[in-house]
Structures are given as C-alpha cells and as structure tokens.
Amino acid sequence: MPKQKSIYTVHLGCSKNQVDAENILSELIAHDFKLAVNPNEADFVLINTCGFIEPAKEESIDVILNQLEQRSENQKVIVAGCLSERYPKELAQELQGVDYWLGTYKPGEILKKLGLSSPHACDKLPERINLSEHPHHAYIKIAEGCNRKCAFCAIPGIRGKQVSRSINEIVLEAQELEKQGVQEITLIAQDTTFFGREKTSVNENLYSLLKALLKHTTIPWIRTLYWYPEFVDDELLDLMASETRLCKYIDMPIQHASDSILKSMSRRYSQKSLTTLMQKIKDKIPNVALRSTVLVGFPGETHEDFETLMSFIENFQLDHLGGFIYSPEEGTPAEKSQETPVSESDARLRLSAITEYQEEVSLNRNESMIGQKVKIIIDEVAEESEYHFYGRTEASAIDIDDIVKVIEGDAEVGSFYEALVVDAGPHELICKIL
Numbered sequence: 169m170p171k172q173k174s175i176y177t178v179h180l181g182c183s184k185n186q187v188d189a190e191n192i193l194s195e196l197i198a199h200d201f202k203l204a205v206n207p208n209e210a211d212f213v214l215i216n217t218c219g220f221i222e223p224a225k226e227e228s229i230d231v232i233l234n235q236l237e238q239r240s241e242n243q244k245v246i247v248a249g250c251l252s253e254r255y256p257k258e259l260a261q262e263l264q265g266v267d268y269w270l271g272t273y274k275p276g277e278i279l280k281k282l283g284l285s286s287p288h289a290c291d292k293l294p295e296r297i298n299l300s301e302h303p304h305h306a307y308i309k310i311a312e313g314c315n316r317k318c319a320f321c322a323i324p325g326i327r328g329k330q331v332s333r334s335i336n337e338i339v340l341e342a343q344e345l346e347k348q349g350v351q352e353i354t355l356i357a358q359d360t361t362f363f364g365r366e367k368t369s370v371n372e373n374l375y376s377l378l379k380a381l382l383k384h385t386t387i388p389w390i391r392t393l394y395w396y397p398e399f400v401d402d403e404l405l406d407l408m409a410s411e412t413r414l415c416k417y418i419d420m421p422i423q424h425a426s427d428s429i430l431k432s433m434s435r436r437y438s439q440k441s442l443t444t445l446m447q448k449i450k451d452k453i454p455n456v457a458l459r460s461t462v463l464v465g466f467p468g469e470t471h472e473d474f475e476t477l478m479s480f481i482e483n484f485q486l487d488h489l490g491g492f493i494y495s496p497e498e499g500t501p502a503e504k505s506q507e508t509p510v511s512e513s514d515a516r517l518r519l520s521a522i523t524e525y526q527e528e529v530s531l532n533r534n535e536s537m538i539g540q541k542v543k544i545i546i547d548e549v550a551e552e553s554e555y556h557f558y559g560r561t562e563a564s565a566i567d568i569d570d571i572v573k574v575i576e577g578d579a580e581v582g583s584f585y586e587a588l589v590v591d592a593g594p595h596e597l598i599c600k601i602l
C-alpha cells in the first residue's frame with residue numbers, strides 16, 4: 169500500500185483565507201492525505217498567503233522564504249492565496265523553489281496540480297476541516313469576491329466579482345460542523361449583506377440564509393461579519409432583534425463619515441443615511457454590540473473631514489472600533505488620485521486620536537458592566553496565568569474583540585455559563601462563573 173502523504177498548513181491574513189485553506193485540506197484529505205502537526209514531518213507544506221496591504225505581503229514572502237530554506241528532503245512547497253493570485257509571474261520568478269502555485273481557492277485546482285483524480289471521481293465525501301484554534305467555533309464563507317468598487321480596495325481585482333454559494337450548501341456545511349460539536353459559526357464574505365443579490369435566477373439573501381440556518385440547525389450562536397450599510401434593512405434588523413441564537417452583534421465597516429471622502433472612496437452612502445441607519449439599529453436592537461472600521465489619511469482628507477469622522481464616532485460610542493491608515497494599493501482607483509495626499513505624520517496623529525478616544529469609550533462601557541450577570545462561552549484554558557479560562561460574551565467576535573477572563577469557577581471549553589462581572593479593562597471583563 170502506498171504511504172499516506174501528509175500536509176502542513178500555514179495560513180496568513182484574514183478568516184476568509186483560513187476558510188480557503190480548510191477547503192484545500194478537505195479536498196486533499198478526501199484523497200487520503202493526513203494533516204501533519206509540524207512542518208518537518210510533512211511531505212507537503214501549504215502556505216496560504218495574504219496580499220491585502222504592504223506589511224501582509226512582506227510577511228507572506230518571509231514565510232515562503234523561511235520554509236524554502238528549512239524544508240526537509242523531498243518536501244514540496246505549495247503557495248496559494250491572495251498574494252500569489254495578485255503577482256503570479258513576479259513571484260514565480262523570484263521564488264523559484266516553490267513547487268506549486270495556486271492563487272486564491274478554486275475547487276479542484278489543487279487536485280489537478282498534484283495529478284490526483286477530479287473531486288467527483290473520489291469515493292470519499294470531503295470532510296469539513298476546521299483549522300480554528302478553538303474547535304467549538306468555525307467560519308463559514310458564504311460568498312467569494314466583491315461587486316463593489318471601493319476606491320482604496322484591491323480585493324475585487326484579486327478575488328473577482330461576487331459569487332454567492334447556495335443556501336442549501338451553506339446549511340449542509342453548518343449541519344456538518346454542528347455534528348463536529350461547533351457551538352458558534354461566523355458567516356463571512358467581503359460584503360455579507362450583498363449575499364445572493366448578484367443572482368437573478370434565485371431569490372436568496374442574508375435574511376433568508378439566517379432564517380434557514382435557524383430552522384435547520386440548533387447551533388447556539390450565529391454571527392455575521394462585514395456588513396455594508398446599503399442593504400441593512402428592517403427585515404434583517406427585526407430578525408436579529410427577535411432571535412436569541414443570532415448574536416446581537418453588528419460589524420459594519422463605515423470607513424468614513426464625511427460626505428466628500430465617502431464620495432471619493434466610492435462608498436454608496438452619505439453621512440445622513442449612515443446616521444439614520446445607526447440610530448435605527450440602536451432603536452431596534454437596544455443591546456446590540458456595534459463594531460466598525462475606519463480609514464484615515466485618504467487622499468484629500470482635510471482637517472474638517474477628520475473632525476466630521478471624530479464627531480460621528482463620539483456621537484455613536486461604538487463598542488469596538490478598528491482604524492487603519494490609507495496606503496495606496498496597486499491597481500486601485502485611489503492609487504491614481506489627484507487629491508492632495510495626507511502626510512504620514514498627520515495620518516498617524518488622526519489614527520492615534522481615534523484609538524485613544526476608543527480606549528476611553530471601551531473602558532467606560534466595560535466598567536459599567538461590573539456587577540452585571542452575563543452569558544459567556546469558554547474558549548480556552550488560561551495557561552500560566554492567575555485566571556482559569558478565557559472566553560467571550562456574545563458582544564465579542566472570536567480573535568477580534570474583547571475577551572472575558574475567568575478568575576473563579578470551573579468550566580469546560582466550548583460550553584456556555586452564566587458569570588458575574590467583577591472587574592473590567594478597556595479590552596476585557598473579569599468574571600466569576602456562577
């Protein structure tokens with residue numbers, strides 16, 4: 169019998185890239201591969217790269233170079249992901265030791281490259297591989313690509329137009345994850361609120377997907393990331409307000425709040441419509457946790473534009489807020505902008521002002537919860553620490569937001585508990601399990 173081949177994976181970048189690596193592994197495992205626990209023992213090493221911004225590109229290249237240098241005899245190196253999709257020729261020329269180049273995930277491509285049979289010729293159904301460090305949680309990618317044309321973003325050029333999966337297929341995947349013991353799923357896409365809307369033949373959207381997941385699974389926490397303000401409607405908000413299994417959590421990257429910058433960014437909303445929407449969200453779901461992301465230093469951003477953004481942030485007191493400094497990305501409309509560039513020092517100052525303000529908001533919010541009872545999920549045992557476990561409330565997405573540190577009580581990883589908040593910091597709640 170031929171020796172079973174093993175594969176080790178390094179996935180870089182976002183959760184969408186993690187799901188791509190999971191899909192590649194599922195296909196290989198259906199063809200008798202096994203997962204290796206360390207790269208030295210593996211016959212193949214798969215590096216799933218990120219090409220989003222400059223530091224991510226550099227990290228990906230470093231990881232590839234390291235692996236080529238350290239690889240064991242006869243080991244094959246496969247490079248996949250956004251970076252290899254974006255610069256296929258340049259990379260293949262620079263990194264000649266790589267054995268297989270894949271680009272972003274395309275079903276069956278890895279099998280063809282390795283000379284294995286087509287996915288349909290395999291007699292084993294692919295098992296759903298979950299690479300999450302916390303196996304009670306899994307990401308489900310509901311669509312690939314993006315139909316929007318945000319001026320700063322390279323993603324549509326890398327991943328193409330949006331292609332949504334069918335609700336049926338997503339439900340089957342969720343059911344399989346549920347059988348594996350998954351307690352929380354996080355739905356992801358470049359723009360989850362656009363899910364299904366590119367299809368003319370079927371009437372599927374995020375609302376109908378969530379309804380189907382609620383009906384056909386019993387997964388306790390269902391969370392969705394990356395909303396775009398344009399398609400957040402009453403139906404969707406009312407569903408979130410009424411269904412306890414839908415996490416009362418909205419991640420809606422607004423990028424900016426000044427009309428002129430929103431226009432230059434080609435974002436399809438205004439300060440007024442955004443204000444109305446944010447107010448509506450708060451009215452319909454009073455206990456919702458709101459996360460957003462903003463981009464400062466976009467070409468042409470004046471001091472007044474920045475003040476408008478700051479006032480918006482102050483007005484809405486978001487639960488979680490991430491900020492980035494604009495960097496010109498190759499092939500994007502903003503790269504050719506004729507507007508006055510913002511100096512690096514100004515952009516840094518603006519980002520610091522936002523970050524410092526948000527630290528205060530987060531601290532006040534968390535401190536106001538001292539003495540309250542909260543439902544938490546336990547994510548992991550706290551090793552070498554005064555705490556027993558780390559976990560989260562439904563107001564926090566895994567790997568992204570604040571954590572709960574359990575100082576007292578016994579618990580099992582992947583289970584839910586009622587806990588009392590006894591102390592707080594800007595990014596943590598200290599709790600006792602009740």
Ligand code: SF4
Nearest residue numbers: 314316318321323358
């Ligand atoms: S919606 Fe997101 S992924 Fe799509 S173009 Fe805009 S920023 Fe990029």
